[in-house]
Amino acid sequence: MNEILTHPSRIKVPYTWSAGEALSRFFKALRDEQKILGSRCLKCRKVYVPPKKTCGTCFVECSEWLEVGPSGTLVSFSQASYPSPAHRVLKPLFGLIRLEGSDTSFLHMLGETNLQSLKIGVKVLPVFAEKRTGSILDIAYFKVVS
């Protein structure tokens, strides 16, 4: 009588999102030139990486483009010790990276290092994936440079 049933299910809907003009240019530069591009707001001069088409603060277009990095400074980092179906590796290291010439922090993974060796402020460099497809994973991870 008091048995409550459950109904396991999942939503599996494929999407094909447009990357739009700004991110297409960004991803193509990663794929074809191994370069990281940012866009600059014409009003406040802020440089966004990943690039944005519009500046949220000024509500104008960010139509100036520039190459940033490749080196950056670690703004923050963490290591997830728990398993997650979203993780690409076991116990991934995540970093917020301020790329040289940029005014925002870029979110990515860290590699060739461990939690104990990381410190806010260390210099990092991107390691590009060998096979690049025009996605954020064309950067495999960032590594610490000594």
Added chain:
Amino acid sequence: MEPVAIIGVGQTAFSPNRKDQTYADLVYEATAAALSDARLSIANIDNIVTASNDFFDGRTISSMAIGDACGAAFGGGKSISTVEGDGTFAAFYGLSRILSGNYDTTLVVAHSKSSEGDLRLLTNAFFDPLTERLLGLDWVSAAALQARVFLREKNIGNIECGNVIVKNRANGAKNPKAHLRKPLSIDEALRSPLLASPLKETDVCPSSDGAAAIILASKSFAQKKSERPIWVRGVGVCADAPLGERNLAESKALRLAAHQAYQMAGIDNPTAQIDLVELSEQFSYQELLWLEELNYRNLSRVNLSGGCLSAHAWIVSGLVRMIEASLQLRGQASNQISNAKRAVAHGQYGLCGQSHSVWVLEN
């Protein structure tokens, strides 16, 4: 602003798995409790604003699934709208509807069941699908990035965060609705294993199943029909930029929301003029960060209910803060302080607290 009143409050108990009830059943339970608390029937409700997240519920337009449970179809149908985000944002919409002059009463109800989905995947979906989601972050690993920046910039250590956990869990132990009802010692808090460095397991709020509802009323309706209205004297709502564009050691959005609410309520010295604060802290460090932006220094008067560290249903938590603050102002809280006259309730939503709302409530 013409004052609007909270004239009824209702919440379910919060627990890790309410397998016995659908989320619509939880909405019905909270709605019925709020109506009974206000001594009103569903016929007295002019319109409804719900809060939910379709990803959490696993269906689109999840509010349609709870329409019957919150009385949307009663009497041939009522005006119902849904806010995707914290329940306090739905309350802000509900308040605006009353101030429009078209409605005397608004039912605001929020629900979520964390147990039915996979929080790691669901909160991974908070991230931009093209530039961030593939990296695998979720709400905890994102908060860990904020915690590291904040704790370092403010020179805050494990002990201060541990003290927040111990205080809130001790308060939560007195709250019959709380999810975690066992006090935690400072040793247990400090020895807890790392979840996402620097966050330990006990730094993170539980993810609960539950629902909450409040009934808002116009001044004239509240004066006629309510024996113990709680008045909204100030409110502020503000959203911030995505986390990569913010200094994570601060929250401009909360500072601005607090400024708006304080100014409306005539508060210039929050610590002296506010008797208690109910805060939406998903992590121990967030209580300290949010309090800085609220400019409130009396830690012992914060989260007397146990806060989110004792019970936290996504979407619902902010509304529970409004309910617990109202109960204190009515003298009916589980951890009642004497002479509570003015309270602040806070809600937040998004990664690392992207959006905030601040409510100044008085009896």
